Amino acid sequence: MPGIYLHIPFCRKACTYCDFHFSTSQKQREAMLGAMHRELSQRATEVQGSVDTIYFGGGTPSLLAPAEISAFLEQCRSLFHVAANAEVTLESNPDDISPERLAAWKELGITRLSLGTQSFREERLQWMGRAHNAEQALRSIDLIAKAGFTSWTIDLIYGLPEMSLAEWDEQLTIALDNGMPHLSAYCLTVEPRTALAHQVVKRMVNMPGDDAQSAQFDRLMERMEAAGLVHYEISNFGLPGHFSRHNTSYWQGVPYLGIGPSAHSFNGSERRWNLAHNARYIASISADQPYWEHEKLTPAQRTNELLLTGLRTIAGVRIDQLELDALTQNRKAAEQHMQRGHLLVTDGRLVLSKAGRHFADHIAADLFVTDDRRDQP
Ligand code: SF4
Incomplete structure (x- = not known):
């Protein structure tokens, strides 16, 4: 942490x-x-x-x-x-x-x-x-x-x-x-x-x-x-x-603690977010009432978060860190982005080229995986 x-x-x-x-x-x-x-x-x-x-x-x-x-x-x-x-x-x-x-x-x-x-x-x-x-x-x-x-x-x-x-x-x-x-x-x-x-x-x-x-x-x-x-x-x-x-x-998915209204926290497997309302946040804390919501991330959510944040960075995303195989699940889209020269595989990492940085969020979304779909050949 x-x-x-x-x-x-x-x-x-x-x-x-x-x-x-x-x-x-x-x-x-x-x-x-x-x-x-x-x-x-x-x-x-x-x-x-x-x-x-x-x-x-x-x-x-x-x-x-x-x-x-x-x-x-x-x-x-x-x-x-x-x-x-x-x-x-x-x-x-x-x-x-x-x-x-x-x-x-x-x-x-x-x-x-x-x-x-x-x-x-x-x-x-x-x-x-x-x-x-x-x-x-x-x-x-x-x-x-x-x-x-x-x-x-x-x-x-x-x-x-x-x-x-x-x-x-x-x-x-x-x-x-x-x-x-x-x-x-x-x-x-x-x-x-x-x-x-x-x-x-x-x-x-x-x-x-x-x-x-x-x-x-x-x-x-x-x-x-x-x-x-x-x-x-x-x-x-x-x-x-x-x-x-x-x-x-x-961006690397390391845990952090967020304090205050609307602040988000991440402990490696669960995300939590506080009430985004000053009066309700104060009142709930004073009354020892819950002032947050939380969700345990599924393997697909953890994979997609790494893709979304990691592809925006110079270090990219380590492929072996992804719990689900985004490249196999989205073979066609991945190949298209690679053929355009926007997405590269370098030293076991997915990284964006300079031209690809214009489309970072779009490329990440194209690689998103789902839990209910097993990796396809
Ligand atoms: S209202 Fe202006 S100063 Fe306040 S958080 Fe937003 S951008 Fe920053």
Whole structure:
């Protein structure tokens, strides 16, 4: 059990595209943090072995005061053996970055910052409904470097309406010129029940076509490769030594414990997910009522999860790790993807070619297996 994930379900503003679990009201902040501490204590016995990574995600964990972050870290250190070189990540928004906060986070043992930059353009940030502005986006990077953080990453979004290749190039240039050692780049997707989905339905926003988004993904890969950042997961690029250890474990199917509303956990055979509702999560924990659902994964589900997450990574999927024979069950589809040069078998692993990375989820879905169908000759 190397990873602990803490979901802090509060944000200053609701970004138009976001479907994560969060509330813009912090009225229940104290009760929420208390409930999360209680969950952590109650589930301590689920953690086997030393903890290698702790990840504060959300929501916006940088809204927490340093003392609140410290309380979680202290609790983790008292309940578990936290490795001396553990990676401790804090997702932070640029408007929460100040020299004082950075110094406090460093003192607490935060080793990695994940910055929700999204864009360096003012009009884009406003369109997304972000709480920060373009000046804060740039300044936060400068302050992080000055505070002595060597491991940090920024999030950027491409595939925006009417985004040109020149605009995307400009965004990447700004990030690289500022010494970015790691980038998470996400293509804008329209998630149901978001403000963006409403705007698209009302024709207030025209989403770009697949060709434009695909061209931006190609440009992203070219620029990162030229800058020496390794494309180690479909949306993630890092200089050697700067890959996210927490997320890499997750993509490799290593167990982790998720604390807080909506947080997911995985123990190697069972998946569990907490209520995605702040008030109900708090009330259930206080009343000692269940606040989660869970399911034991079947061999097909375990195989399909490995395919879905593993094919997105540079390491691919070890064929002998798959419990069911995905290549035999889906011989025709596998051969087609191989003939197109999108899917490769290398050293006993299934990996995607550069061209295949455009279709990672589609290829994984084509290889999905079912439990009730025995391997066919
Ligand atoms: S700050 Fe992050 S979690 Fe909060 S609404 Fe925006 S994208 Fe979603």
